[in-house]
Amino acid sequence: MPDRESDIDNLKIYSVASSWGREFVAAVCEDCDWNFLVMPDFQTMNCPYCYQSSLKSIPEGEMELPNIQAPELVVPFHVKPESMGDGIKRFTTKIPFAPKDLTSQNLLSRLCRMYLPMWLVDTEVQAKWWAEVGFDYKVVSHQAHYDDRHGGWSSREVEEERIRWESRLGRLERNYHNISTPALEEDLVIKQEMGVYKLEKAVEYQVQEIENSFVRLPNRDTKDAWVEASPAIQAAAAEECRQAACADHIRQFSWKPQYSNNNWTLMLLPLYTTYYLDAEKVAQPVFIHGQTGQIRGVRRASMKHGQRMSFIILVIAVFIFLMSIILAVASVALPILLVIGVLGFAIALLTAAGAVLPIALVWHFNRRQKSGPPRYFS
Amino acid sequence: MTESFPPPGYISSQSVIDGIEVYLPAPLEKEIQEQVVDFSCPQCGATTAFNVEDGGLTCSHCGYYEAPPKEVVGKGAQEFEFTVETLERSAHGWGGDRNEIACQNCGAVTSVPIESLTHTCAFCGSNKVIQRQAIRDILRPRFLIPFKIEAMDCREIARGWLGKSWMVPSKLQNIADHTNFTGVFLPFWTFDSKTEADWKAEVGHTKTKRYYSNGKWKTQTVTEWRWESGHVEENYDDLLVEGTNRVSHLLLDSIKDFNLGALVPFEPKFLAGLQAKAYEVPLERGWEISRQQMREHTRQVCRAQASTPKIRNFSMHMDYSDESWRYILLPVYLATYNYADKVYQVMVNAQTGAIAGQRPVDWTKVWLVFAALLAPGVLLGLIGLITIPFGGIGAAFGFLGFLLLVIGVVTGIVILRKAFKFDDE
Numbered sequence: 150m151p152d153r154e155s156d157i158d159n160l161k162i163y164s165v166a167s168s169w170g171r172e173f174v175a176a177v178c179e180d181c182d183w184n185f186l187v188m189p190d191f192q193t194m195n196c197p198y199c200y201q202s203s204l205k206s207i208p209e210g211e212m213e214l215p216n217i218q219a220p221e222l223v224v225p226f227h228v229k230p231e232s233m234g235d236g237i238k239r240f241t242t243k244i245p246f247a248p249k250d251l252t253s254q255n256l257l258s259r260l261c262r263m264y265l266p267m268w269l270v271d272t273e274v275q276a277k278w279w280a281e282v283g284f285d286y287k288v289v290s291h292q293a294h295y296d297d298r299h300g301g302w303s304s305r306e307v308e309e310e311r312i313r314w315e316s317r318l319g320r321l322e323r324n325y326h327n328i329s330t331p332a333l334e335e336d337l338v339i340k341q342e343m344g345v346y347k348l349e350k351a352v353e354y355q356v357q358e359i360e361n362s363f364v365r366l367p368n369r370d371t372k373d374a375w376v377e378a379s380p381a382i383q384a385a386a387a388e389e390c391r392q393a394a395c396a397d398h399i400r401q402f403s404w405k406p407q408y409s410n411n412n413w414t415l416m417l418l419p420l421y422t423t424y425y426l427d428a429e430k431v432a433q434p435v436f437i438h439g440q441t442g443q444i445r446g447v448r449r450a451s452m453k454h455g456q457r458m459s460f461i462i463l464v465i466a467v468f469i470f471l472m473s474i475i476l477a478v479a480s481v482a483l484p485i486l487l488v489i490g491v492l493g494f495a496i497a498l499l500t501a502a503g504a505v506l507p508i509a510l511v512w513h514f515n516r517r518q519k520s521g522p523p524r525y526f527s
Numbered sequence: 528m529t530e531s532f533p534p535p536g537y538i539s540s541q542s543v544i545d546g547i548e549v550y551l552p553a554p555l556e557k558e559i560q561e562q563v564v565d566f567s568c569p570q571c572g573a574t575t576a577f578n579v580e581d582g583g584l585t586c587s588h589c590g591y592y593e594a595p596p597k598e599v600v601g602k603g604a605q606e607f608e609f610t611v612e613t614l615e616r617s618a619h620g621w622g623g624d625r626n627e628i629a630c631q632n633c634g635a636v637t638s639v640p641i642e643s644l645t646h647t648c649a650f651c652g653s654n655k656v657i658q659r660q661a662i663r664d665i666l667r668p669r670f671l672i673p674f675k676i677e678a679m680d681c682r683e684i685a686r687g688w689l690g691k692s693w694m695v696p697s698k699l700q701n702i703a704d705h706t707n708f709t710g711v712f713l714p715f716w717t718f719d720s721k722t723e724a725d726w727k728a729e730v731g732h733t734k735t736k737r738y739y740s741n742g743k744w745k746t747q748t749v750t751e752w753r754w755e756s757g758h759v760e761e762n763y764d765d766l767l768v769e770g771t772n773r774v775s776h777l778l779l780d781s782i783k784d785f786n787l788g789a790l791v792p793f794e795p796k797f798l799a800g801l802q803a804k805a806y807e808v809p810l811e812r813g814w815e816i817s818r819q820q821m822r823e824h825t826r827q828v829c830r831a832q833a834s835t836p837k838i839r840n841f842s843m844h845m846d847y848s849d850e851s852w853r854y855i856l857l858p859v860y861l862a863t864y865n866y867a868d869k870v871y872q873v874m875v876n877a878q879t880g881a882i883a884g885q886r887p888v889d890w891t892k893v894w895l896v897f898a899a900l901l902a903p904g905v906l907l908g909l910i911g912l913i914t915i916p917f918g919g920i921g922a923a924f925g926f927l928g929f930l931l932l933v934i935g936v937v938t939g940i941v942i943l944r945k946a947f948k949f950d951d952e
Contacts, residue, residue, distance in 0.1 A: 277532065286610055286611075286612070287610065287611045288608045288609050288610050288611070288850075289609045289610075289611055289614055290609070290846075290847055290848065290850060291818060291847045291850075292844070292845065292846050292847070293818070293822045293844075293845040293847075294842070294843070294844050294845070295822070295826055295841070295842060295843045295845070296841075296842040297728075297839065297840055297841045297842065298840060298842070302822065304818070304822075308611065311608070315551065315552070316551070316552060317540070317549055317550065317551055318533060318534075318537060318549075318550050319533075319542070319547060319548040319549045319550050320532065320547075320548040321546060321547050321548070322546045322547075323544075323546045323547065389544055389547060390547060390549070392543060392544055393542040393543055393544040393547040393549050394540070394542070394549045394551075395541070395543060
């Protein structure tokens with residue numbers, strides 16, 4: 150809920166200020182429907198996800214903000230722009246008829262920091278549990294070798310690792326902290342595209358970490374997120390039960406849990422975004438994993454460039470064709486010219502056929518790319 | 528959370544994490560056992576013993592009868608893996624040399640050898656079964672085949688066995704009636720394994736070739752050697768290896784055709800009043816003997832795969848897998864008898880009635896038979912010699928005599944060889 154109005158008209162400063170350590174404005178991109186918390190002077194900025202239009206502030210009452218406490222943890226940006234050169238260069242090369250705007254310099258100069266949210270839940274659990282726990286042990290086996298030429302039998306002992314499974318059950322009364330669960334509908338696609346984050350690198354939230362950054366707002370409420378949180382809690386409980394039973398493995402873990410005092414907070418994951426303009430002057434977003442430097446985005450070849458090249462080749466073909474006709478006419482006087490004319494005619498035909506290649510190349514390359522904005526992660 | 532927790536059959540176990548309770552299945556009651564089980568009649572206090580006829584415990588004093596356990600597990604009896612821990616424990620043996628047993632009936636303290644699983648008190652005659660401690664649980668006998676044949680029947684079997692051969696002295700059949708057969712449970716290991724072997728060898732193929740030499744066509748047999756290879760998979764189920772060195776392996780091998788389908792879980796009742804021995808041949812040694820049998824058999828199977836029996840430079844690599852073992856007790860009757868100041872052993876399979884043993888040879892009988900076999904030949908030969916002056920008839924007698932002599936010598940040698948073998952058993 151807003152607690153005061155900023156100096157900018159229609160801009161709402163939300164109550165997150167008190168817990169987040171500074172003021173933010175909730176904004177939305179009307180093209181891609183992504184919501185962000187941004188600095189109050191955001192108005193001139195494009196959407197850092199689709200780059201199709203400017204962000205619009207969300208007037209009070211028109212959007213129900215999720216119950217956002219200040220983030221508890223932040224995974225800091227590990228990859229610095231200075232070290233992205235090679236990756237970005239690989240991204241921009243090997244594109245047939247690349248758009249002029251797709252250069253390393255452009256991508257680096259337009260880099261934008263964004264944080265993606267993840268829910269963290271703390272809960273108290275009372276449960277009865279059942280499982281099979283496994284204990285490693287070694288068995289002795291043998292191998293034998295026989296050779297007529299080397300004195301008959303020889304054998305050797307080999308040890309093999311095996312698991313002995315035993316049933317266990319018990320009761321559990323434990324607190325589980327910071328169980329992470331997706332806060333975005335697109336979470337799975339983002340992980341598939343960008344790769345997973347090493348959550349153990351997360352640090353305690355400090356406002357300096359998110360200076361000059363966009364913070365994506367969750368689009369899943371905690372009720373939805375709980376569906377994925379509870380298996381994660383169960384997995385954590387299974388692991389603890391394994392340790393409690395001094396076992397090496399656990400399987401077929403089942404339990405009857407009773408949860409209480411659930412507390413939801415956020416963890417922020419780092420993502421760079423940037424863009425280039427394709428031949429049609431449409432902004433194509435590019436995403437860079439903030440921990441690993443993995444780059445993903447649509448690499449679009451320029452159809453205009455391809456068409457231009459095709460046209461040039463066609464003009465050449467027409468020129469050769471005309472020359473061949475002239476030579477053919479001249480062969481009335483000098484018959485040998487007829488041979489050159491026929492040869493020229495064949496070359497003109499081949500060149501004309503080759504004129505289709507640039508267009509086909511661009512079409513084929515663009516066809517293999519993911520669909521472009523506004524929804525890359527969908 | 529109102530229902531009882533943990534459910535029946537579970538006991539608390541140590542947990543290394545606060546807030547988590549761990550329960551594990553309680554050991555089976557069977558496994559928590561007294562070290563020595565005394566068999567006294569609950570009605571009259573006299574001694575009870577296993578009765579072969581009905582397979583239960585009976586009191587010969589008051590007629591009390593306790594029904595036998597019904598469960599037969601047969602070849603499905605639990606098998607164990609060769610864990611490092613088990614092999615080490617088996618090699619270590621039982622520790623110590625003797626057990627001190629205090630009789631609960633009369634209070635007498637008796638020292639019994641460590642490998643004895645049963646004991647009958649010399650003072651009051653009460654039967655005891657000595658059970659091993661839980662820590663050595665895996666290495667105590669878990670299964671056995673109960674006695675099916677009574678000691679009295681062994682005499683009949685022995686009489687038939689002794690009477691089967693004319694070479695043994697006729698008096699032996701009377702001795703059988705007075706021989707005491709002692710029922711003993713002997714320790715055995717059973718082993719299971721799969722073997723997979725890859726072999727290769729040069730295999731000889733014989734061919735006949737014709738060639739021209741010195742103006743003639745000749746034939747020559749040559750062997751062409753070609754490399755062959757193959758793969759063999761064999762399953763070995765319940766290979767029996769004796770766990771004791773105290774009895775003749777030769778005799779034991781002859782009666783070892785036990786039907787393991789009749790295995791039952793170990794119950795002290797089955798041992799009451801009988802003798803039983805624990806193993807002296809450790810598990811690892813038993814397994815080694817079994818492996819040698821398996822690998823030799825697998826080698827034969829590999830060689831049989833070759834396209835001809837002519838094989839040289841044979842080599843194979845073999846892996847054992849799914850190895851398992853059991854420690855079981857099998858019933859036999861042992862007896863000894865004296866004849867001509869010599870002691871002879873007899874062994875009866877107490878499940879099937881198969882008998883093996885040593886039998887003396889009545890050499891007078893054997894030599895008489897030998898002489899009788901030679902006599903017709905010698906006699907006819909002599910007649911032939913006498914009648915030679917009469918021409919052809921003498922020659923005919925001589926030839927027939929020689930023929931009968933040859934037949935008599937050959938038959939006699941066969942009988943003598945059999946008699947020597949008999950004597951060596």
